[in-house]
Amino acid sequence: MKIDDAEKFIPKEVYSLLKDKIEEFLPPQASAIKNGLFKGHNLLISAPTASGKTLIAEMAILNSVSANKKAIYIAPMRALISEKFEDFKREYPHIKSALSMGDYSENDSKLNSCDVLFASTEKIDSLLRQSNKYLVDVGCIIYDEIHLLTDVGRGPTLEFIISLNKRIFPHAQIVGLSATIGNAEDIADWLGADLIKSDFRPVNLIKKVYFEGELVNGKKEHINLVEDPLSDIMLYLIKNNKQALIFSQTKKSAIANAKLISKLIEPKLISRDRIALSEIANEVLNVLDRPTSQCEEVSQLIRSGVAFHHAGLINKQRHAIENGFRAGLIKYIVATPTLALGVNLPANTVVITSVYRYGNYGSEAVPKLEIEQMLGRAGRPKYDKEGMAIIIARNERDFALIEKKYIDGDIEPIVSKFNSESAIRTYTLALIDMGLYTNKQDIEAFFGTIFLSYFGIDISDKLEDAFDFLEEHEFIINENEKLSTTKTGKLINRLYLDPYTGVILISFITKTKGERGRVDPFSILHAVFCTEEFKFIPLSQSEFQKYEEESYGLKLYTDQNIVDYERFIAAIKMSHVISDWINEKSEKFIEEEYHVLPGEFYTILERLRWITYSMIELSRALGGKANEIGKLSTRIKYGIKEELLPLIAVPEIGRVRARKLFSVGIKTLAELKSTDVRRLSDLLGLKTAEKIYSYLHEKETENKLI
Numbered sequence: 001m002k003i004d005d006a007e008k009f010i011p012k013e014v015y016s017l018l019k020d021k022i023e024e025f026l027p028p029q030a031s032a033i034k035n036g037l038f039k040g041h042n043l044l045i046s047a048p049t050a051s052g053k054t055l056i057a058e059m060a061i062l063n064s065v066s067a068n069k070k071a072i073y074i075a076p077m078r079a080l081i082s083e084k085f086e087d088f089k090r091e092y093p094h095i096k097s098a099l100s101m102g103d104y105s106e107n108d109s110k111l112n113s114c115d116v117l118f119a120s121t122e123k124i125d126s127l128l129r130q131s132n133k134y135l136v137d138v139g140c141i142i143y144d145e146i147h148l149l150t151d152v153g154r155g156p157t158l159e160f161i162i163s164l165n166k167r168i169f170p171h172a173q174i175v176g177l178s179a180t181i182g183n184a185e186d187i188a189d190w191l192g193a194d195l196i197k198s199d200f201r202p203v204n205l206i207k208k209v210y211f212e213g214e215l216v217n218g219k220k221e222h223i224n225l226v227e228d229p230l231s232d233i234m235l236y237l238i239k240n241n242k243q244a245l246i247f248s249q250t251k252k253s254a255i256a257n258a259k260l261i262s263k264l265i266e267p268k269l270i271s272r273d274r275i276a277l278s279e280i281a282n283e284v285l286n287v288l289d290r291p292t293s294q295c296e297e298v299s300q301l302i303r304s305g306v307a308f309h310h311a312g313l314i315n316k317q318r319h320a321i322e323n324g325f326r327a328g329l330i331k332y333i334v335a336t337p338t339l340a341l342g343v344n345l346p347a348n349t350v351v352i353t354s355v356y357r358y359g360n361y362g363s364e365a366v367p368k369l370e371i372e373q374m375l376g377r378a379g380r381p382k383y384d385k386e387g388m389a390i391i392i393a394r395n396e397r398d399f400a401l402i403e404k405k406y407i408d409g410d411i412e413p414i415v416s417k418f419n420s421e422s423a424i425r426t427y428t429l430a431l432i433d434m435g436l437y438t439n440k441q442d443i444e445a446f447f448g449t450i451f452l453s454y455f456g457i458d459i460s461d462k463l464e465d466a467f468d469f470l471e472e473h474e475f476i477i478n479e480n481e482k483l484s485t486t487k488t489g490k491l492i493n494r495l496y497l498d499p500y501t502g503v504i505l506i507s508f509i510t511k512t513k514g515e516r517g518r519v520d521p522f523s524i525l526h527a528v529f530c531t532e533e534f535k536f537i538p539l540s541q542s543e544f545q546k547y548e549e550e551s552y553g554l555k556l557y558t559d560q561n562i563v564d565y566e567r568f569i570a571a572i573k574m575s576h577v578i579s580d581w582i583n584e585k586s587e588k589f590i591e592e593e594y595h596v597l598p599g600e601f602y603t604i605l606e607r608l609r610w611i612t613y614s615m616i617e618l619s620r621a622l623g624g625k626a627n628e629i630g631k632l633s634t635r636i637k638y639g640i641k642e643e644l645l646p647l648i649a650v651p652e653i654g655r656v657r658a659r660k661l662f663s664v665g666i667k668t669l670a671e672l673k674s675t676d677v678r679r680l681s682d683l684l685g686l687k688t689a690e691k692i693y694s695y696l697h698e699k700e701t702e703n704k705l706i
């Protein structure tokens, strides 16, 4: 449909924003428009990757904004939300949009005044629990990548907020988007939305299976036969000058594959590219105070035009790599599936190196849904006229499986993952605290509206257990059949904690509050790592023995009866990791000593800040050692010993500068203030010295004025 022909469907204000931007609507977009997108109808768009679903979301958002209502865009991955936010801001700078992804210390008041909010599922969940003062006048809600309802980790939160939003904002338009739903009719029915289903993909994506030197799709194309499948494919892509994204299932294999590719591409680089690549490589190398061996490894690879990309890299490195790829300098990225959702990158070709991964029952075939998302990164309209997707088969059995499941097979249906004790007790507490429901029947009725219940699954027993758990731990009270939260229950919910985490933290706080003197930071860390808010990483047998032995000599307060024993022991290792960090060991040391990669390490730090913040709040409420935990929290943030706490209060001073000052005898703010600017400048450079000086002086004037 040409834009002119769509004019009659589109409000004037929105039309004027679109008309210079779009010539013709793609079929799924035209369908959405004809089926009431601008009339506020709820729609579920089930259409292939790269079929222009984002523009449908964008139009719903613009429509909502033109009616003076707030629009919310919700997606599960941070990288994706940022990309959509940045694109929107660039396209529509006059519209007030905000990005919010879940830092507890974030200033949420800006969310009140924005017209469009781009947020993570978790952030919306958390905002809804803060008595919902930020989300008012909501006109439309976009759920991008809605198939993640079926994800064990993120699915339950998404399912809860969709159900809750339906209850709280019954008139807000719902737009769900996904390329990979096997049972779109079910999802649409559950959402109360009209289904827009399409097979249209603007860029043809040719899927091939690699097997024994040949690319097979109906016919066979002999490409080469050197020694291994990936080398064959890479030589073919290099020869045809195609940029590609290569997916590997694990971090380890992503690195190994990147190394293999670098040997093939390195000799072919031209000198201009070498220079540009070495700039990117240096940027990636120097993001930390001291480069770790991972930093060195990835930057070395980048020099030869290839990079690996996984959660072990820190965000800045990943961005630099993605930008290098967008600029066509980095020709190949070998990624784990974290890069599979929604992003637009100039990957003409996607290669899947393995369709297996280790699951609970050993090696298992990855769902088609996930493979389809990875393949869908190839051939994006912005960059290509045609895309290619190659799946590697290593033997006949693989070949048969790939053809049957991934080429000819259907995408799996989306099923609910809500049926977990953790989800049920967490959201039961949330519902009671919000005051939406005050009796068990109504809460049960609410759970009757979630996606799990759509399939007729009965959770009444688990719900009864959740009520018992919450009452037993005094998070809720039940007076004359009327439910309400206690002060602690309220706090647990507002802090966004699983009630079970609350029990572990409260037990620690209560046990230590009577202790005379200080509580060792190690034992605080141990309690924190015993909660299920941290991903459990099983120890090797020898590590387990080592830490178990150590545990006998430690003074720990975590109640062994309420924590899984393996987690209890593994928490000792993690407490060592963070203890070393707050004793000023580098990321490099942590990577070498514990095999915790910087990206993973920073994710842990971020979680730790949230949990320690929660602990401070709980300690204040329960008369525990809030000060001690507060100090630890700051030490974790900066990675410093306690003696640096006074200096770190100055904005320009981080762990390295604080240590430098301390080592020359400048240990307190008073000493810093009385230090001559020239001396400071010799130590920290002129600019920093000036900033510190003026900060301290402004502060002084401020204090005087007060």
Ligand SMILES: Nc1ncnc2c1ncn2[C@@H]1O[C@H](COP(=O)(O)OP(=O)(O)OP(=O)(O)O)[C@@H](O)[C@H]1O
Residues within 6 Å of the ligand: 022, 023, 024, 025, 026, 029, 047, 048, 049, 050, 051, 052, 053, 054, 055, 178, 179, 341, 342, 343, 344, 376, 380, 381, 382
């Ligand atoms: N009407 C249009 N005309 C031309 N190009 C378009 C049109 N609509 C969208 N595009 C382009 O097509 C690409 C589609 O990307 P989009 O992110 O919308 O895909 P998607 O359907 O969300 O896929 P995925 O399922 O992978 O997230 C974008 O680069 C966009 O600029």
Ligand SMILES: [Mg+2]
Residues within 6 Å of the ligand: 053, 054, 144, 342
């Ligand atoms: Mg998309």
